[in-house]
Amino acid sequence: EVQLVESGGGLVQPGGSLRLSCVASAFGFSGYSMNWVRQAPGKGLEWVSSISATSSYIYYANSVKGRFTISRDNARNSLYLQMSSLRADDTAVYYCVSDGGSGYTWLDPWGQGTQVTVSS
Amino acid sequence: SYVLTQPPSVSVAPGKTARMTCEGDNIGSRSVHWYQQKPGQAPVLVIYYDSDRPSGIPERFSGSNSGNTATLTISRVEAGDEADYHCQVWYTESDPHVVFGGGTKLTVL
Numbered sequence: 170e171v172q173l174v175e176s177g178g179g180l181v182q183p184g185g186s187l188r189l190s191c192v193a194s195a196f197g198f199s200g201y202s203m204n205w206v207r208q209a210p211g212k213g214l215e216w217v218s219s220i221s222a223t224s225s226y227i228y229y230a231n232s233v234k235g236r237f238t239i240s241r242d243n244a245r246n247s248l249y250l251q252m253s254s255l256r257a258d259d260t261a262v263y264y265c266v267s268d269g270g271s272g273y274t275w276l277d278p279w280g281q282g283t284q285v286t287v288s289s
Numbered sequence: 290s291y292v293l294t295q296p297p298s299v300s301v302a303p304g305k306t307a308r309m310t311c312e313g314d315n316i317g318s319r320s321v322h323w324y325q326q327k328p329g330q331a332p333v334l335v336i337y338y339d340s341d342r343p344s345g346i347p348e349r350f351s352g353s354n355s356g357n358t359a360t361l362t363i364s365r366v367e368a369g370d371e372a373d374y375h376c377q378v379w380y381t382e383s384d385p386h387v388v389f390g391g392g393t394k395l396t397v398l
Contacts, residue, residue: 206387206389213373213390213392214326214375215389216387216388216389219386219387228384228385228386264331269334270337273379273385274337274338274379275334275338276322276324276334276387277334277337277343278334279331279332280331
């Protein structure tokens with residue numbers, strides 16, 4: 170069964186940093202673009218960032234540009250999100266999600282999510 | 290930037306048909322994907338490429354996309370279909386990014 174497992178979430182003060190990780194199993198990780206999507210409490214889904222299979226193409230939402238950095242290690246089947254200058258409105262569940270097709274398509278599968286709370 | 294608009298809520302009686310819309314400028318020219326999300330759970334893909342169903346998704350779920358409106362239709366609605374439904378596209382014209390609609394809460398009466 171394909172699995173994406175996120176980790177690294179937690180409570181952090183405003184202005185602080187956090188690094189999220191996502192490990193993929195039973196899945197051709199190195200052949201797919203990957204994404205981070207977040208969901209603030211009681212809100213809808215918000216795309217955060219995407220990285221192509223070979224890291225050639227990287228995109229960010231305007232809300233995180235300059236503060237977050239996406240990266241991947243295909244040898245370790247792992248995706249990362251380095252978050253800095255965190256703000257209260259970054260509080261959300263962060264999901265690791267694969268692109269379901271050959272790029273710029275649907276998002277599937279999803280991880281279970283990791284909670285990030287930014288508060289003093 | 291590109292905006293997708295979904296009604297906040299839709300209500301339907303069991304056994305009836307639920308239709309949830311996703312509006313966007315000329316959305317018919319884009320591929321639309323739909324996700325079901327139950328409370329406390331990660332989203333699950335239910336429709337991709339406007340109208341294709343992943344394996345394991347009941348035939349009761351269908352999709353269409355034309356003009357400025359994409360529609361997710363659930364026939365013979367069951368209590369277990371109660372969830373939030375999100376539409377999604379990729380915007381690639383400039384500064385590529387994923388766009389989600391605001392989500393529709395489906396309530397089964």
